Amino acid sequence: MTVAPAIEAIDIVKFLGDGAGRVQALKGVGLAVSGGEMTLLMGPSGSGKTTLLSILGCMLTPTSGTVLLGGQTITGANPEQLAKIRRENIGFVFQSYHLFPTLTALDNVRLALDVRGDNSARAQQKSKEALARVGLALKMKSYPRELSGGEQQRVAIARAIVGSASIILADEPTAALDSENGHAIMVLLAEIAKDRERGVLVVTHDPRIVPFANRIVRIEDGKIVGEERAETKANSKRGRSRAL
Template identity: 65%
Template sequence: MNDYVVEAKSVEKTLGRGAGEVHALRGVDLALRRGELTLLMGPSGSGKTTLLLVLGCMLTPSSGSVTVCGTPTADADKEALARIRREHVGFVFQSYHLFPTLTATQNVQLALDIRGEHGGRAAQKSRDALAMVGLEQKVDSLPGGLSGGEQQRVAIARALVANPSVVLADEPTGALDGKNGQSIMRILADTAHERERAVLVVTHDPRVVPYADRIVEIEDGLIVQERTDRPRMPTAVPFRA
């Protein structure tokens, strides 16, 4: 069985036009494996987020190919790409993207609504996802009543509730303190190892390195190094905000 969930081959991406044209990716090869947490690290402007969006079918490459769960995306139209995202990809962003007037359960359930799952069963799946990230006591809370770490856990529960094949997280610890950042990384590591999902974390935060199975470094749109050596993972941190 092929353990690769997402494969990018010779991917290039050009953004803008004319004088503002930027070659964000310059021939990237990267494969994400099930059961593995990969860190994508590099300086600002190196192409990290662009690559994440290409892998998640939010952006189409200018050239090269991306395959998600065995499905080539090169000839896919917008509707087909949206279907791939719905069926296979969970996104986590630094800014959480929660709706302030919806409860934690309702925010998570949005990921099921767009997949056509509604009603009591969807609500229960959303509560179960919140319990999985340590928020069983916060299912009816609004985002304004949650700390930053709790809001990010709601966002992770939303990404996981539909059981995606790959989770793509863009700077998920960027707005959090050390303790909350460790809690978030523990959840993402467990998602990779215990749930056998591919997890990619885009970050410039060296504190998250111990959680990685693989570290990929990108500079000027090129992968410059891959390594698997990293410090020992910290001991488990309880879910506290």
């Protein structure tokens, strides 16, 4: 039996702007992200990466084309329905973290469950577990200003995974980090991507994170121009272990 991709974009066209400023950001793009793999979407500035990410993240609706989530089309959903789809299926990791400065790390993570209407003691426990998974068990009560950039991004990752999202969309997750922290974050995302129930799509133009990907998709001028399978660091290690 073929398992449907966690999320799939089919022949997506997107025009942005109006009148003379109207531009075609995506020109018939197709992309599928499956559970258990990390896909990198790479391309230069203005290539349409963020537009595609916004459409896959159910934040933008395409001018034409179809987005399938778990095999189900989401075409025609209104903003509230799209919000529901996001909170139940998609976790986001942003370049600049987008944590709430007035909430602790724990509350920032719990917020992802709270917006679902889950404010039970179990939600609190799940949030603690998510923070522990990203290595911040001792910083739950810290506010974002008390955390380093790498730690803040870990909180953001915990927020993305706490709700058991089937797809994690990460927008330049290492761009604001030094190489050490960027590496640590990618290790974490690669670890998350091993879960067969969860696919990870990372938008980046940072070549240092290529080794973490299972697949690299290149986009230029609104079109997919290349796709390659990659030997990930994780896979390499596994291979070496097996060899040993």
